[in-house]
Every structure is written in C-alpha cells, then in structure tokens.
Amino acid sequence: MNGKYTIGKYEFENRAAYEKARRELEFLSRLQRRYPLNQDNALAISDILKKSGVSLQSKIGMDYLNRLDSYVKGAERRGKMKRRQRKMGWLWQRNLSVIAGLLAFMLCIIGVYTFLNFYSSYRSNRKIWELQSLIVREDAYMAEESKGEAEEAIIEPEAEIIDIPLEATEPTILPEYEELYALNNDLAGGLRIEGTGIDYPVMWTGQDSSYYLSHNFEREDDKNGLLVLDYRCDIGDRQQNYLIHGHNMRSGTMFGGLKKYMEPSYYQEHKYIAFDTVYERGCYEVVAVFVSQVFDSDSEVFKYYNCLDISDEADYQYFIENLDGIKLYDTDAVTQFGDTFIMLSTCDYSRENGRLVVVAKRMEGIQ
Secondary structure, eight states: TOOOOEEETEESSSHHHHHHHHHHHHHHHHHHHSSSSSSSHHHHHHHHHHHHHHOSSSSHHHHHHHHHHHHHHHHHHHHHHHHHHHHHHHHHHHHHHHHHHHEEEEEOOHHHHHHHHEEEEEEHHHHOOOOOHHOOHHHHHHHHHHHHHHHHOOOOOOGGGGGTTTTSSOOOOGGGHHHHHHTTTEEEEEOOOOOOEEEEEOOOSSSSGGGGGGBOTTTTTTTSOEEOOOOOOOOOOOOSSEEEEEBOOSSSSSSTTTTGGGGHHHHHHOOOOEEEEOOOOOOOEEEEEEOOOOOOOTOOOOGGGGGOOOOSSHHHHHHHHHHHHSSSSSOOOOOTTTOOOOEEEEETTTTEEEEEEEEEEEOTTTO
C-alpha cells in the first residue's frame, strides 16, 4: 500500500488507525442497513449510539457523527416549526372569531368578503416567506463541493474490495434544499429572478400538473398555488426543455410579474433566471418572450407546451424557428442544438386561453 492505509477517500497514518476505522465502518454499515441516515431516523440513531456505548473517533466515524448532527438539528427544527405552526394556527383562529364578530356590525357582506380575501392572500404569502427562509443559499456550498472533489483520495487496488455502504446510491439533494425536501418530497427545485418578487419552490408530482396550482407546500387549498414543473418533465434526467407553470396573480405573486417581460427595457434589466433542481444548480439566460394560447388538440399550429423533447435536431430547429416567428422582440441570447431550456408559462388575459411565456437557455458552467 506504499505506506498508506486508505478506505475510500479516507487516509490513515498507521495500521492501528486503519483497523479502528474499519471496525467503526462495519458497525456503521450494520446500523445503516437498519436505520438509513436521514432526518426521519436521526433521533433514533442518536439514541442507539448513546445506549450502545460505541465511541466513534476515526475520520469515518467523525464524518458520520457530523452528518448525524446536522440531521438531528433539522429534525428538531422541523418539530419546533410544526409546534409553532399549530400554536399560530390556534391564535389566528381565535383572533378571526373576534374580528369576524366586530366586522358583522361594521361592514356589509362585500366588506367581509374583501377582508377574508386579503387575509387568505396574506396567509398564503406568509407561508411562502417561511419556505423562502428555509432555502439557505451560500457560496460556501460550492466551495465545499469543489474542495471535496479536489481532496478525494485515489483508492489503491487493495482497497477496492472494501464495501462502503455509506456512499450515495442516488442523486444527492443540494444542501440548501435538504430541509424543504424533508418536509415535502414533491419539491423539484427552486426558481428565482433577482430584482423581482419571483423566488419560489417548484413542485412536481409526475402525474398531475394542476394539483399544486391550487394547493400550497403543506398540501392545503390555496388559490395562489405554487410554481409547478410539468408532469411530463423529469428532474432525474437532464431534460432539454423544462416547462414550469404558475398563476398570473393580480397581487403580483407567483408569475404575476412575468407580464413585465413584455417590455424590452425590463428584459434588459432581468436577463438571467436561476432555476435549480433539488440535485443541481442552474443559471439561464432569457431567449424569447411571446404570447400564445392553448389550442385545440387537432389544430396544426405551434404548441410550445408540447415541445419538451427537442433532443432531435429537427425538433430543435422547429422549436427555435417558431420562437423567432412569434417572439415580441430580439434578445442578446445565442442558442445552439443541445442547449437546455426552461419555459415559464402563465395566463394571458388578452385572448381566450391565452398564455404568456418566457423562454431561457441554460448557461453551461455557471451556477
């Protein structure tokens, strides 16, 4: 082993440290098979380690404990948040009964309806603000990932036979989305446009594109809904065209602000869109803005919402040529076959079944 003792990316100074780490890895492997390390199991695993009396002191053991500690803190935060929500829900319910009694004497039916409508919007927005506060975006994440890749040790031939079950067997959730994903695994990612009010989670069910257009993150009825990735898209595989739906709310929430892109000056100030999946960060440049509509199924016209798979060059050319024909103005973006696109789609009230769409292409190498 050329004087080195390694297990995966871990390197040990001597045989004794190597043997200790190997024993701890065997113990953790057995524990992992019974209790996979995640936020749901974090508290149970912590109790088991305390009762077992096992002391994890190797590099592998310490890394495991650090990961466990982050999950334990997440589980505790989730518990506190649920208790706080129950308490706040009780307080709001009590206050509403008092307010409703007062308004019955002061306002007419229209006034009461207006108030309740306002409260519903406020409550929905408050939940969105709470969700946004859980998405922690830090450059440190990228720095840590780069550092980890640079420091990854080369496994010697003798070490290749060692089974390391702690390695991820599926795509890794980005750190900034771990807590939200643990609360609702329908989370597909997040979309934000700097300098605008657009900064929301993006949901995906794989079966229905309409559910989260009328429900919030907690699966409660909500007229604002959330942003929704079309059910025909799949974040598990790199799509070439992601279609994202959102309501054009009069309050300006969700995709209510997209109408501003109809002005070239607004585009010049907001050319870039950040769209992350829960697995991968992404930055996109606006390519085109256009107004279209949902057509009858037998209409032989350009239906942007069906142009999701453009992996064939002929389909790509069809998509781009039609964009050029209906876009409201020229942009600075240059596209080529193989680009990945997002299409932000919302209602346009200037025509029946109208849609306003903002198309952007992924800028490779930029996150």
